[in-house]
Amino acid sequence: MTRVLVSGGTGQVGSFIVEELISRGHQVTVGGRTRPADGLFSKPVSFAPLPLDPNLDQVAAFGGIDHFIHAAFDHLPGKYRGGEGSDPDGFRVRNLDGSVRLFETAQKAGVKRCVFLSSRAVYGSQPDGAVLNEEIAPQPDTLYGSVKLAAEQALAAMARPDFVTSSLRITGVYGAARPELPHKWQTLFADYLAGRPVEPRRGTEVHGSDAARAMRLMLELQPDQVNGLAFNVSDLLLDRHDLLKLVQTVTGCVHPLPAPETGRARGVMDTARLRGLGWTPGGTELLKKTIRSLSPG
Incomplete structure (x- = not known):
């Protein structure tokens, strides 16, 4: 049994990661600012205080830990791009300097x-x-993208045979790891079902469980397959028109759908590198199953 420390383990993506790991028999410690509530996960997890602060010595959190997954990110609620608000310097210190200190x-x-x-x-x-x-x-x-890239590069530079590193470039994550968690489309679905106007949009998406399986692979594959590398994690290029058409089918809602987006084509993420290592996402069938579970009625 391996011991894995997951920073940000109670977040949207982190929750999927924790559940994936404990389902596979890993012993998980959740690192963060606050202890997870009892029973939050399907099996017990440990907790270690782990704020994003480059000035703190947090070596105690890593005692006995085999692997570290860094999924924590400090930002304004609900915002990643633009998540720095009025404090770009503090945002960079916490999320770049704080991350690099944890890697070290x-x-x-x-x-x-x-x-x-x-x-x-x-x-x-x-x-x-x-x-x-x-x-x-x-x-x-964006500052968000710049900080993520700089943290990636810092970690890749630390790669050694005895310290195997990798980064996952994950796109929009959908689904809910637990029923009580809000999902990313909650407001969108509510607006459509209430007859409020919905702006056309198209974006790349991946289910949280697929993202979590990709993360687990980084811990289980041979070091020379992943060490020092970054991997795209994406599944579908999804238009809101098509997404809400699935909601319409499930709910019987009669409100008109938004028009398909006709503007700038959004680039598709090539996942051949990750798929070549055995990763296969759920595609449209998983999307349909998820819509049925998330849609009211």
């Missing part, structure tokens, strides 16, 4: 593997219709 602490503590939860945002603006793969030069156009 993990390495010094003898942690064997470290995985960073990065983002599609590292690619920033790319030409219309571009296919985004891990070989193209990132061009982050």
